Amino acid sequence: MQIGLVVLGVLIIALVLGFNWWQDRRARERMQAHFPASEHDPLLGAGEAGPAEGRREPGMAASRHDAAGDDAAAAAPEAHDTEETDDGSEVVIDLALAGSVRGADLIPMLQGLRSAGRKPIRVFAESDRGRHAARLRSDESYVSLQLAVLLANRSGPLTAIEWSQVWGRAQDLAERLEATVEGPDQQAVLDRAARLDDTCAALDTQVGLTVLLGAAQPVDTVLRAARDIGFADLDGRLGWLSDEGIARFTLSRGDGQPFEGGPGTVERLSLLLDVPCSPPDDQPFGRMVKVGRELAARLRADLVDDQGRPLHDGAHAGIDERLQVLYTQLEQAGLRAASPRAQRVFS
Numbered sequence: 001m002q003i004g005l006v007v008l009g010v011l012i013i014a015l016v017l018g019f020n021w022w023q024d025r026r027a028r029e030r031m032q033a034h035f036p037a038s039e040h041d042p043l044l045g046a047g048e049a050g051p052a053e054g055r056r057e058p059g060m061a062a063s064r065h066d067a068a069g070d071d072a073a074a075a076a077p078e079a080h081d082t083e084e085t086d087d088g089s090e091v092v093i094d095l096a097l098a099g100s101v102r103g104a105d106l107i108p109m110l111q112g113l114r115s116a117g118r119k120p121i122r123v124f125a126e127s128d129r130g131r132h133a134a135r136l137r138s139d140e141s142y143v144s145l146q147l148a149v150l151l152a153n154r155s156g157p158l159t160a161i162e163w164s165q166v167w168g169r170a171q172d173l174a175e176r177l178e179a180t181v182e183g184p185d186q187q188a189v190l191d192r193a194a195r196l197d198d199t200c201a202a203l204d205t206q207v208g209l210t211v212l213l214g215a216a217q218p219v220d221t222v223l224r225a226a227r228d229i230g231f232a233d234l235d236g237r238l239g240w241l242s243d244e245g246i247a248r249f250t251l252s253r254g255d256g257q258p259f260e261g262g263p264g265t266v267e268r269l270s271l272l273l274d275v276p277c278s279p280p281d282d283q284p285f286g287r288m289v290k291v292g293r294e295l296a297a298r299l300r301a302d303l304v305d306d307q308g309r310p311l312h313d314g315a316h317a318g319i320d321e322r323l324q325v326l327y328t329q330l331e332q333a334g335l336r337a338a339s340p341r342a343q344r345v346f347s
Contacts, residue, residue: 078127081134085124088334089196089341090148091158093170093183097143100128101177104138109176113147113169117162118155120344122148145179152200153347157193160186199333200276200345205326207285207319208306209271209292210254213299216265223259225298226251229291236260240291242279246338249273249288251295269295276346279338280327286316 085092106125113121124146125133133140149166151158163186174181213222223238231238231251236258239247253259254268271292273284281287289303289311296303304310327337335342 078129078131080132083124083134084132085122085146085148086341086344089152089345090122090150091163091184091189091192093147093149093167093181095145095147095170095174095177095179095181097145098178100141100143102138103136103140103142106142106177107136107138109173110136110145113166113173116149116166116169117159119150119153119158119162119166121150121166124148145173150344151189151193152197153345154200154204157197158189160190163189196345200335203276203326203330203333203335204346205275205323207273207275207288207323209288209311210304210306210308211269211271211292211296211299212302212304213267213269214301216267217299219259219262219264219266222266222269222299226295229294229298240288242338244279246279247274248278248281248284249291269301274346275323275326276330276335276337276342280336282324283316283320284323285319289316 110123113123115121122134123136125136125142126144127133128141128143131140133142136142147166147170149158149163167183167186170181170183173179226238230240232241233239234241234247234250236252238251238259240249240251242248250272252270252272253262253266254270255263255266257263271288273288275284278284292303293311295301302310330337330342335345
């Protein structure tokens, strides 16, 4: 009889273990149904990091460390990502997950959370090991999320419709992940957005020059001349870059088309100094005038101001003085020229 009881106990334990395994498998299948497969993941390696430091994939090909190096990395706490939410330009919605969720499962759910209307959304997370992540990784698990929504940019302040869109998406995400969601009151958000927009509108300044080519010239000729004097390729335009790689001013076609893929000839070029987005300089406008004149000379063209009038020697001095005042005002408003915050709100 004792042997029979032992056998019965073993059978009961086996049944319990088998039932738990079956339940776990069903739960995983239900969760996986919410995560459509995606070959391209915009959250992996996206953001401000360059190609050399962005994407980190799991698996053998993702690491050049040997086994000893991997063991050391696993033993040491992983470094936090430096990019964080910005209280000065963003409003944040917090989601506390019911349990840890793998990045491989979570990332596909966040692919639609890139913007609300014309306001970009940045996604941050905390891993189950306490690491702050600005870019989610498929080989990491997370316990909380932050959705940072831009309060204002050159399209205007965050609107009630845009805020409702992102809040609705956050609530939907919370339901799917069994998470709790917290965020500020809508009216408080809209008031903050309006104040930031008023500040930016008072400081938003762009200064332009025009290069009149006279007759249409081949795009290749224009590009060769611009690159020869120091312009670098920049998103369909050309940029005159600072030592930090930030555009001081840009050169584009007067018709608004990209240099590559647009018409084969061009008659007019536009030089633009976007003051809040360009690094502070002692002579920002004077530098652009000097470069513009050199380019015009190479192309046998005329350099004129945004009113179509020829530029006179020394005419840039007064503008440079006014721009120095503007740089100071931007700094005082917490919008230092060319800073990440300024780049966001003046986009």
